[in-house]
Amino acid sequence: MQIQAEERGWLRLRNAFSTLMENRNFLGFLLVIPAEAILFIFLAYPFILGLWLGFTDTVIGRKGDFIGVGNYVSLLKDSTFWLVTYNTFLYTIVAVLFKAILGFVLAIILNRDFKAKGLVRAIILLPWIIPTALSAIVFWWLYDSTFSAISWSLIKMGLINHKIDFLGDPTNARISLIVANVWRGIPFFTIGLLAGLQTIDPTLYEAAAIDGAGSWKRFRRITLPLILPLLAVITTFSTIWTFGDFQLVWVITKGGPANATHLFGTLSFQRAIPGGHFGEGAAISNFILPILVLCVLISFKYLKRED
Amino acid sequence: MARVILENVSKYFNEVIAVKDFSLEIEDKEFVVFVGPSGCGKTTTLRMIAGLEEITKGNIYIGDRLINRIPAKDRDIAMVFQNYALYPHMTVYQNLAFSLEMRKLSKKEIDERVKEAADLLEISELLHRKPKQLSGGQRQRVAVGRTIVRKPQVFLFDEPLSNLDAKLRVQMRGELKKLHERLSSTIIYVTHDQVEAMTMGDRIVVMKDGLIQQVGKPLDLYFHPINKFVAGFIGSPTMNFIETELIGSENRLFVQADGFRLRIPEERSRNLQNHVGKKITLGIRPQDLSKASAPVEGETIEALVEIIEPIGNEIYLDVKAGRDSLIASVDPKTRVIPHQKILLQANLENIHLFDPDDEKALL
Ligand SMILES: Nc1ncnc2c1ncn2[C@@H]1O[C@H](COP(=O)(O)OP(=O)(O)O)[C@@H](O)[C@H]1O
Ligand SMILES: [Mg+2]
Numbered sequence: 001m002q003i004q005a006e007e008r009g010w011l012r013l014r015n016a017f018s019t020l021m022e023n024r025n026f027l028g029f030l031l032v033i034p035a036e037a038i039l040f041i042f043l044a045y046p047f048i049l050g051l052w053l054g055f056t057d058t059v060i061g062r063k064g065d066f067i068g069v070g071n072y073v074s075l076l077k078d079s080t081f082w083l084v085t086y087n088t089f090l091y092t093i094v095a096v097l098f099k100a101i102l103g104f105v106l107a108i109i110l111n112r113d114f115k116a117k118g119l120v121r122a123i124i125l126l127p128w129i130i131p132t133a134l135s136a137i138v139f140w141w142l143y144d145s146t147f148s149a150i151s152w153s154l155i156k157m158g159l160i161n162h163k164i165d166f167l168g169d170p171t172n173a174r175i176s177l178i179v180a181n182v183w184r185g186i187p188f189f190t191i192g193l194l195a196g197l198q199t200i201d202p203t204l205y206e207a208a209a210i211d212g213a214g215s216w217k218r219f220r221r222i223t224l225p226l227i228l229p230l231l232a233v234i235t236t237f238s239t240i241w242t243f244g245d246f247q248l249v250w251v252i253t254k255g256g257p258a259n260a261t262h263l264f265g266t267l268s269f270q271r272a273i274p275g276g277h278f279g280e281g282a283a284i285s286n287f288i289l290p291i292l293v294l295c296v297l298i299s300f301k302y303l304k305r306e307d
Numbered sequence: 308m309a310r311v312i313l314e315n316v317s318k319y320f321n322e323v324i325a326v327k328d329f330s331l332e333i334e335d336k337e338f339v340v341f342v343g344p345s346g347c348g349k350t351t352t353l354r355m356i357a358g359l360e361e362i363t364k365g366n367i368y369i370g371d372r373l374i375n376r377i378p379a380k381d382r383d384i385a386m387v388f389q390n391y392a393l394y395p396h397m398t399v400y401q402n403l404a405f406s407l408e409m410r411k412l413s414k415k416e417i418d419e420r421v422k423e424a425a426d427l428l429e430i431s432e433l434l435h436r437k438p439k440q441l442s443g444g445q446r447q448r449v450a451v452g453r454t455i456v457r458k459p460q461v462f463l464f465d466e467p468l469s470n471l472d473a474k475l476r477v478q479m480r481g482e483l484k485k486l487h488e489r490l491s492s493t494i495i496y497v498t499h500d501q502v503e504a505m506t507m508g509d510r511i512v513v514m515k516d517g518l519i520q521q522v523g524k525p526l527d528l529y530f531h532p533i534n535k536f537v538a539g540f541i542g543s544p545t546m547n548f549i550e551t552e553l554i555g556s557e558n559r560l561f562v563q564a565d566g567f568r569l570r571i572p573e574e575r576s577r578n579l580q581n582h583v584g585k586k587i588t589l590g591i592r593p594q595d596l597s598k599a600s601a602p603v604e605g606e607t608i609e610a611l612v613e614i615i616e617p618i619g620n621e622i623y624l625d626v627k628a629g630r631d632s633l634i635a636s637v638d639p640k641t642r643v644i645p646h647q648k649i650l651l652q653a654n655l656e657n658i659h660l661f662d663p664d665d666e667k668a669l670l
Contacts, residue, residue, distance in 0.1 A: 203392040212409035
C-alpha cells in the first residue's frame, strides 16, 4: 500500500516535470540561462561596476568610499572636462557626417556594374579589417612632423615649401584625427549601405525611368527613402563608436596638444589608469551613457515610424 | 498614329543572341501578343521597345519617330513589369501619381487622373495603402493603373498575369481585354502561355530562340501553323506528331504509321508527289480524333486506351496505336476503361504534314 502511494507520488512528480518541460516559457527561460550568465559576467558586471565606481573616490591601491555625485560635481567645474566635451562632440559630428556622405557615395559607385567589382569591394574593406592600433601607427607616421610622407610628397610636387605640423597645432591635430577616423570608418558605411542598395529591386529604377524620373529624381525618390532606415541604424552605430573612440586618439596624439584632441574615452583612461583616479575616470565615461542612450532612442523611434 | 515598327531588330548579350532579325509592323490600337517558351527573347524585345535595353542592330519606330536613341521617358510608352515593380515606400495613390509628378502636371490634374484610373480599375478603396498591404491581384491592378494614368501611346505588358492564381488570371484576362477596348491604344503583351495569347491577341507573334516563327491571327496560327514548333506550341493538349512514311497507291496518298494509315485528302495530294516514298511527320490535334463506331480504311485508327483524364467538357485519352502514343480529346459522355480497345476517327481535313528535316509545314 505504502509503496504504491510512493510510486504514485513519484509518477505525479514526473508528470509535473514533463509538463513543465513542455511549457514554452519555462523551457525557453531554462535554455537562455547559460547565455544570460555569460552576458552578465562579461558585460553587465563591468558595466555595473563602472557605474558604481563613478560614485566613489576609489584610487589605485585603495578601496574607495561612496561619495555620491562628488565626482560629477567636480568634473562640471573642471575646464578640461568642458574642453573634452566640446572635442568629443566636434569629433563625432564632423567625422560621422563625412563618413556617412563619403561612405554612401562610395556605396553608390560600387553598386554599379563594372569589371573587377569583387576585388574593389574587398579592397574597400581593408581599412576596416586592419587592426585599429596598426592603422593608427601608420597615421602617426604619416603625420610625423619630420618624416611625414604627406609633407614630403606635397613639397616634391611643389605645392608647399615647408613641412606641415600635423599634430603640433590644435586645429591641425583635430583635422588629422578626424581624417584618420573617417578613413577607418568609411568601409562600415559603404559595405552596410551597399548591402542595402543591392536589396533594392532594379526594376524599380526602370519603372521610374519610364515614369520620367532622371537619375537625380530616381536617387531622391527611390534610393534615398528605401535606404534611409538602414542609414539611420548604421549612423547610430557609427555615432556610438565614434563617441567612445579611444585607440586612434591615444596612439596618434594622446589627447594633445594642450588637450585639444582629448575625448571622453582618452580623458577617462588617462585619469583612471596613469592618473590612478578610478572613481573620476569612471565618472567621465559615465557621461557618455545618457548621450548614447539618447542616440539609440532617436534611431529606434525613427525606425518605428518607418514601419 | 501610334504604330510600332521593328526593322531587323537584333540584340546580342556578348555572344548570346537574344533576339535576331525581328521585323514586325504593329498597327495603331492593335493588341499584339509575343508568345514563346522561356528564354526565347520576348522580354528582351519588349525592353528594347521600352528603351531599357540598347538595340544592337536594326531600327524601332513609334509613331513616325525613330526611337533607337530616345530615352525611355520620352518614348511615350508605359510598361507593366512581371513583378509589377510598385514603389514599396509609396502609397497606391503616390505610385499612380509618380509619373504625373515627374511630368510636372498640376496637383489638381494629377488628382483627377489618379481618381479616374482608380475608378476604372476599382482600386479607389486602396489608394492610401502601401503595396505590401495588397493582394497579388490588387497589386496587378495598381501596376496597370500606374500605366494608364499617363495615357501613353503604347502599353507594354511583360507577363503581367503569371503571378496570379488560375482563376484570377482568367478574370484579369477579360478585364485587360475590355480595358484595351476602352483605352483604344496599342498594346504589346508578352506571355509564355499560349492560352493567354490566343484569347487576348488580335495578332500573335510566336518566337523561339530569338527568332520569329510565325505572325498571325490566333485561329490562323491554330489551323495553319507554318512549322512543327508553332503547331506544337499553339493548342492544348499539344498536337500529336507521328513519324510516318508517305506512300502512294493508285491515285491516292496515305501516311503509313506503325499501327495505322490515314488517307490524304485529294486536293492536298497534288503538292506532295515528290515526297512519296519518303519519311514525313504527321500532325493531328487531339480534338481531331473522336470515337468511331466502325472501322473505315484510311480514316480510323485502332488503339489501346492507357490513361483516361476527364476534364469535364472533354476527356483526354492517352492511347497507343502500334508503337505510337497519341492523345485524343473525346466527347465527355464516351464510356471507356483503361486497356480497352478503341476505334478513333481522324478528321482528315485538319491533318498537318511536316518535312521531318526542316520541320516546315507541307501543304
Ligand atoms: N542581361 C542579360 N545578359 C545576358 N543574357 C541575357 C540578358 N537578358 C536576357 N538574356 C538572355 O537572352 C535570352 C532571351 O531572354 P528573355 O528575353 O528574357 O527571354 P523571355 O522573356 O522570352 O523568357 C535568354 O537566353 C537570356 O538568357
Ligand atoms: Mg521574360
